[in-house]
Amino acid sequence: MKIFKMIKKNKRTSSNLVRNIFEGSIPPDQVKIRSKANRPFLKKMNFIGIVLVLVLTIIGIHPIISVSSAAHMFTGSAAPKVLTGSQTVQKSINLDDVQSGELLMRSDDSINAAILLSTDVKIDIAGAVSRTIVSQRFINTSDEWAEGVYVFPIGENSAVDTLKMRIGDRFIEGKIKEKKVAKAAYEKAKEEGKKASLIEQQKPNLFTNTIANIGPGEIVTVQIEFQTKLSPDNGVWEMRVPLVSAPRYNPKSSFKQLFLSNFKIPKSLINAAYNEDTDVVLPDPAELINPVDISIDLKPGFEMEVLDSPYHEVSFQNITNSHKKIQTKGPISSDRDFVLTWKAKENKVTASLFTEKQYDRDHFLLTLNPPLEIKNQKPTKREIIFVLDISGSMSGEPLRQAKAGLAMAIKRLKPTDKFNLVFFSDRTWSYTDKPIQATSLEKRRALAVVHRIETEGGTEMYPALDYSLTNFNKSNSDLKQLIFLTDGSITNEDALFELIARKLDDTRLFTIGIGSAPNSYFMSRSAELGRGAHLHIGKEAEISTKMNELFAKIENPAVTDLKLKLPNGLYAEHYPNPLPDLYLGEPVSIAIRGHKTFGTATLEGKIGDKNWSIDVPLDQAIEHSGIAKVWAREKIANLERAWIAQSASGETLESINKELLMTALNYGLVSRLSSLVALDVTPTRPLQASLKTTKIKPAIPHGWDRKQFDFSYEDVLPPSLQKSELPFAKIYKASLTLKSQTYDLPKTALNWLAKVLLALAALSFGVLLLWVSRRDANA
């Protein structure tokens, strides 16, 4: 109170003074003299001193605390040992670091990559689906029987369905079996002393398979086949073949131990740039004997404007305007990934159709390719409701990022758009009663609201979803988009599904799940029902960027209300069902299966408010292998979702499982109920432990690619590697453990003590200043 009064008084006197000067009642000179008289030299010094103290205090706090923490490190009772990253990595290789196909082999306590002798890649691209066959040949240059793990990075949207291996004279093939059967076969093979392994995809983007008992000097040939869904980025399609392997940490001692003393390997064969000083093995691509051969059969389903291989020299062969064959010229170096890019010529929506007959059924893959822009198109009027979870668990980084993403979305809105914001925790409220026009004033106001929002309370989704689904205006011309963001776990999914089914109408539902808790089945299924998309964001730091990508994508619908019309009398199963909207630059693939198909199917939809349609003659579809698998994969995904929905509600229908297993076995796909088990399929001769016997060519199992598997050692080995004598078998017992799981650890520092100290310092300095000014006043 006293302070306040004093300042008030001072204020009055000072303003009086100013007025007096201006009114001329006091000569300016006099004022100057008076103020000078009030500032003796000594007090000036006093002030400077205090400023110095303040500066020092603020700077000082930091080092003082840092020093005390350093002291703790040495004197603390539980002084922990500080481990560096490389020490932890030493005993294992982080599978995320594997960037190209590799055979990792274990020695005592380190893991080394086996030497790659050759790589052959064959790719068939039809529309938005590619089928890749990779064959790689490795050699075990160690004097030990080793266990290896074959690792190949496949894309996020890929799945391996075929595996063939030749290890010395043994032939191993991956076969799709019912899980129970696969397990039994695996156990049986193990009992008989044969080698078998169950193959499971460790992570969605990485294929791994353990290969037991690789003899010294043995050559391992691995062939895998996988299917990938491609999607263009800004109109440009890309096919990438990973060829570059990452530099690996190799402790000196164990690396040398891997090589035989009487087994002379040309220096160029050992990862050439192996540097004794750094311990890090950097493969020198020019000296590695790894000829890479890549051939691609490209049928993108449209006429191409650009087709380019930016990093490697290739030869192109024109079959038609929309069919090219690409072949690398001679062995290429593997110092960079192989990349092929292509782009569509047309500037309108085009459709492509591929077919494959299997088990008396016709399978089709229909791909719609929207251009990047449609000329003279009226912008679609949109009505968008953003629903944001602001429950307690969103506090901190998630909310900050979600707010940033939401702010960007609001800024992107066009004046023709209408929008509303809905916030929920254990209560729900909205920005306005009904979605309003996105004028710049409204956008500014909404941004201010978003900026101010803070977390509170628990998570109640039902009322929020109920409110938002019915919040749209009742006009039919607009595209209604509902964007629902949450990090909470969903427990009452039945009630939520029922709500969505009842109130969805023609709303497009986009769901964004953050972190590990959200039920991704519920989120993705409701997005599918709502003809929208689901986005899962695992890393907090990526929330706003990923949100922005989604918002950018969904603001430009090319064709809405898509429907597939089949010729009269023809029934066919298709996925996805219902069909989603087509957005600019984002192709949509539809997998169809029918019996004795005929005639012409029609896709109908709307561009803006005009009707649009395209004819697809089913009998003119281009034959292409792998299309049946595409359909089966979609079918299985759909059955899987139905099964989860039922098991969540407590009842399980065996009929779903039966259908799922049948589809998986018929089409040779890995699923929840079927797995790929690697079994020894060596045709005739018994196993031999010595390399000498390999001079007689082994018989190749029926149906195997002879070019890859039928070879003699002389063909594939450099002469320097052929003559060496190898010791007899010494079974290497230790198993390779490469499975790893990475957990993100949260930020766990409040730093409140430092903040308290800073506040106290500021407080004491303020009191000091006050005291000085008071003393001045008294003096």
Add this chain to the structure above:
Amino acid sequence: MLKKIIGFVAFCLIALALVSLARVSATPIKAAVGQYLLNAAWKETLNTTVKSKPWANADFHLIGKLTVPRLNVSRVILSSASGEAMSWGVGSVIPFKSSSISSPIILAGHRDTHMKFMSKLRIGDHLELQSHDGSVKSYKIVTSEVTTTPQLTLNDQTENNDKLILTTCWPFNGVQSGPERYVMIGEPLNI
């Protein structure tokens, strides 16, 4: 003139300091009061054996209680490791499944409130984890390490599934939040 400015600056500084002091002191008060409330709620949870929220609008529920007998420390564990949950207590990093253990239990807490005791925790110390049904599992600390990134990579998941892992920010007396984490791994004791 100058003394008026000094007076004004002093006034502002004091006001600012008091406000920030009040705001900052909420942190340790929340941490202390939170544990008291959570302890009371945990006792109730044990009696009813129902997963419960400590208060009606909490965005997390109680999943267990950690005790370190040697240090005479006990902490109620929350189902979430969000910033909000961790301001009240120790949180579980991965969604906790009590029935089918398919991943290790990773507990995180602030280095300057609930996990401060980790600076005194030693290799060989015993930990006790009480779950809903009142059953207690014992663990022994076997390793401690500092990671340079806020990530923990465990090899061979199946081997690590029964571990109890405690983590907090490193260094303990740091003033700024950094990427380093202090991790202690406990193995179950079979008694």
